[in-house]
């Protein structure tokens with residue numbers, strides 16, 4: 001289908017935690033292949049698989065040592081090809097991650113740089129330090145995970161890493177780097193993948209003088225920075241678009257570009273650049289009608305300026321689970337400057353409330369025009385695992401922040417598939433392997449098997465919504481607000497309406513409309529608090 005990506009439901013597979021086929025406690029490609037019928041039953045259009053490349057796994061695979069092979073813990077190139085084939089046979093498109101901002105420090109290029117082979121250092125960003133003995137970093141940039149963005153080698157030189165020290169940033173001024181990635185894109189396109197999610201798409205080009213950035217504000221991710229959103233990055237994507245266009249059927253790109261505004265984001269989506277990009281404000285918005293409404297309007301109108309679809313992200317492997325985000329008091333500000341895990345830990349979560357709101361948020365998300373991204377496990381109503389003991393924490397953020405930010409492990413815990421105790425069917429029964437992160441006992445009630453035939457479950461809601469979405473809200477229909485103020489979001493698309501009550505009091509539903517899908521039980525003509533409904537006109 002042409003333009004499938006403009007209205008697709010994309011399911012994010014965090015491969016390490018999806019399903020373990022060989023019984024070592026780590027998710028893998030055989031495990032994912034086995035569960036494709038489940039994904040197909042949900043009715044999704046595409047999967048996006050987080051990095052599957054050879055990697056020392058310092059940053060869960062976002063530290064790539066070989067972009068043309070599969071990590072042995074996930075399987076083989078043959079498994080990847082079989083997965084693509086199987087997914088296509090079920091009508092599911094396959095998007096994979098490409099990580100062009102940095103490599104692993106175990107990549108052969110970085111090894112060559114450390115050996116000081118001819119021209120090897122020019123593939124990365126090496127500089128002398130400041131001060132008479134060069135012992136201060138070349139500038140004041142900080143890593144996204146905490147601490148300085150520079151590491152000094154024994155020979156006194158510094159290299160740049162905007163993430164972990166094991167993720168040296170590539171030098172995109174070097175034509176060899178550009179040529180290498182064009183070749184990597186073609187390598188995977190030729191194997192049948194339908195698109196790439198571009199990691200850190202905003203970061204490849206740095207300001208040529210590497211100037212100081214100044215002190216890091218709380219909302220640093222969306223503030224201008226000399227290492228982010230530089231105009232020169234667009235040339236790269238114009239070239240990538242040309243590579244994609246040499247393949248049929250259509251191959252697409254989705255950018256993870258974290259930039260100050262949707263207006264800046266739209267620049268990545270000009271007709272000769274990328275197809276689509278995550279709009280993260282939806283996930284950053286508190287559970288407040290006015291905030292969400294502003295976020296929705298801005299996302300839709302800015303995407304429209306370049307003819308791109310709006311994109312709706314409720315969570316990912318980098319963001320606390322919605323059930324837990326919505327289980328605590330909601331911040332006053334419209335868009336949260338940070339996915340601030342530390343701030344929340346002081347307040348006991350009300351998970352029942354969080355689940356209720358997350359169900360309503362799912363119906364809102366899936367009724368909006370554009371592409372919807374579902375992070376694995378959200379369709380099971382999983383909560384953030386906040387109780388992980390420090391010794392099992394894996395995310396480099398934990399150590400690099402000086403043990404102040406617990407990091408992202410809490411949303412990366414392996415999925416519960418079946419059974420009444422860990423590993424909940426994540427690994428084959430006979431294996432006795434512990435999942436790579438421990439699952440909480442209370443997930444007993446959240447397994448796929450337990451939910452599949454229960455019409456009050458999360459899975460049932462997601463599956464129903466995904467199956468009804470296109471019939472009720474056809475791709476090309478625009479959103480019209482129904483003129484409500486207060487804590488209600490109500491809009492019509494085509495002949496259907498979506499209503500969400502974010503307030504404390506029930507509100508009346510209009511006469512002449514029938515509820516087709518509800519996130520929680522509605523009573524007659526009234527919409528209870530923290531509930532969403534989809535409605536069609538009553539027959540007369």
Ligand code: NOJ
Nearest residue numbers: 059062099163199200318
């Ligand atoms: C964004 C990815 O989503 C995140 O998981 C990763 O740590 C960074 N990019 C660095 O690659």
Ligand code: CA
Nearest residue numbers: 020022026028
């Ligand atoms: Ca495994």
